[in-house]
Amino acid sequence: MAGGTVKYRHLSRNSAHRQALLRNLVTALVQHESVHTTWPKAKETQRMAEKLITLAKRNNETSRRKAQGILFTPQALLPKLFGELRERYADRPGGYTRVLRTEPKSQYDQGASAILQLVDGPKDLRFAMTAAAVARDRQLKRPSNELTLMNRAKVIRYREDGARGFDDMVARLGALNLAGGGKDKRASREERDDGTDIDVSRLAKSRTGAAKGMNASIS
Structure with a gap:
């Protein structure tokens, strides 16, 4: 019509x-x-x-x-x-x-x-990014904000062994220093911004290259 x-x-x-x-x-x-x-x-x-x-x-x-x-x-x-x-x-x-x-x-x-x-699934980026945000909060010894906690509840709600798998990933990220730790410029800026949370969208962008490697890319 x-x-x-x-x-x-x-x-x-x-x-x-x-x-x-x-x-x-x-x-x-x-x-x-x-x-x-x-x-x-x-x-x-x-x-x-x-x-x-x-x-x-x-x-x-x-x-x-x-x-x-x-x-x-x-x-x-x-x-x-x-x-x-x-x-x-x-x-x-x-x-x-x-x-x-x-x-x-x-x-x-x-x-x-x-x-x-x-x-x-095994390639759920939001699951990984939320775990990275929680690991970063633990590294800086600060509580996770309301948005991070809400995302955690969402990504584990229907996932089999979701809570345990999430905690395991947080522990691995913390041990391997992949949650934004280290002495890079971005970490320094975040440490100066006392009390602010990780911008998950920036974390996603930083992992875009790695994500492309595990995704089927179709134009």
């Missing part, structure tokens, strides 16, 4: 090409649990990924056939989708994926980019 609201991003592609692109991204997400792409593609892929995991939780013949029609390599990924991922999200009512904005890929490509991840 002329003048109607566009309900999805066209991504500068026709319908068939757009659908193939999103299926490719969702397939990579299920396989690698994390993909690095542009912000618009990540948001559109997120919608399809949420529906795919909902199909896995239904776990019947109809949902399996629909999921098979979405994945490009169903023979390899259906067992993971209807096994490991279905069990991981059995108690979670929704929100199986997360989109995190990142810095532009390069100086020549300044388009908005993002990382799309499955939550509560």
Whole structure:
């Protein structure tokens, strides 16, 4: 209808090409649990990924056939989708994926980019960043602020052995001095700003390079 609201991003592609692109991204997400792409593609892929995991939780013949029609390599990924991922999200009512904005890929490509991840998995960046913030607070012997505590509650709520896994990561980060410690310039600035908390977004940016190494990158 002329003048109607566009309900999805066209991504500068026709319908068939757009659908193939999103299926490719969702397939990579299920396989690698994390993909690095542009912000618009990540948001559109997120919608399809949420529906795919909902199909896995239904776990019947109809949902399996629909999921098979979405994945490009169903023979390899259906067992993971209807096994490991279905069990991981059995108690979670929704929100199986997360989109995190990142810095532009390069100086020549300044388009908005993002990382799309499955939550509560081994590559959950928010889980790692929140643990880093808590480890930093402990290193400076100060209490974590309300936002950090709220993020901690969110990342461990549906995660299996979430509290214990979180404490283990905090201990590892503290021992390895990866939570922002050391005598670098950023740490010095934070120590001078007595009582302020770590800016988690800056921590995310500092880890963008490392994140790219463990993500499937799709333009």
